[in-house]
Amino acid sequence: MKVFMDSLAQLERVMTHTRDRHGVLSTNVANVDTPGFRAQDLEDPSFESKLGLALEKTDSRHVDGGGSVGGASSVEISDDRTPRGDGNTVSLETQMAKLEENRVRFGAASTVVSRRLALLRYVVTDGNG
Secondary structure, rough: OHHHHHHHHHHHHHHHHHHHHHHHHHHHHHHOOOOOOOOOOEEOHHHHHHHHHOOOOOOOOOOOOOOOOOOOOOEEOOOOOOOOOOOOOOOOOHHHHHHHHHHHHHHHHHHHHHHHHHHHHHHHHHOOO
């Protein structure tokens, strides 16, 4: 049960990060025409390794799921291109691609959470649903 709850907590952190990153990326899109605005991104330690932490390593031949989930997200300047004449570094195409990638990550994490909760519901009701 501990592994189950730990994995839900990790997935919650992934979903929180993607939600926060969406806000930062949306701000970039909103400021695509703002003179002097520099594109930003919310950096986070490896997303994929966090999802892998839900797997328990029970044999020395298993692939390690990753490290700890710790590590805070931080907003960093993420210039998409060299500044235009007005100093703006936002590329609308790059930001839209990042938003789509972020949407897919959130969707994957929420699907895993939904399935785990459905499994828990199934177990609690003895399969009588």
